[in-house]
Amino acid sequence: MAGLGKHLIAEVWGQNDQLLNDPDYLRESLLIAAHRGNFSVLGVNVHTFSPHGVTGVVVLAESHISIHTWPEFHYAALDIFACSGNPWAAFKALKERLHVERFEVQELDRGLLEPG
């Protein structure tokens, strides 16, 4: 049974920690991912933490994309939640932009409607 939205929950690891700590690069990456997923962007928030780490959220007409990075662990948490469009294309764009070497993705069906 299909749900109201697909939610990709991705753990990604790479060795390019500089990218994971670059708010401008990550903002651009999120917008590229939204475009690839055929999503409509309603708002973007990107914040940089001290001494390292970036959080970025794109609010979409289709739900949201978020990234939280821990460059010190070569790690980022990605979430792509979309009620239409192509979340896997958005994930692929982020995977390329972040030079991901290893990843784990769970795909959840959100908003499963009850029978009847």
Next chain:
Amino acid sequence: MAGLGKHLIAEVWGQNDQLLNDPDYLRESLLIAAHRGNFSVLGVNVHTFSPHGVTGVVVLAESHISIHTWPEFHYAALDIFACSGNPWAAFKALKERLHVERFEVQELDRGLLEPG
């Protein structure tokens, strides 16, 4: 093994569709939830859709809280992703504010570090 963050993925259902379609009420609810979770708010985005439905995202120093509502299905998707603080207290606040009657929550450990 603990991860870098806890992610609560919650499906909630209630009968008060008016609340699920009220952007001001939902914005206030998200901020109350952030306060209860002992989180620091960096930004808030709330959007209303036609003919119904609201999306709200709070960007936190600790990661994010999001809500996407489908009032026509008496349903909302909640995500609370937090690298510190008390995500369950934030969930409880939202559950009360939204007059939730039924819910399912998954708790994921995000950013599990590899052994060694």
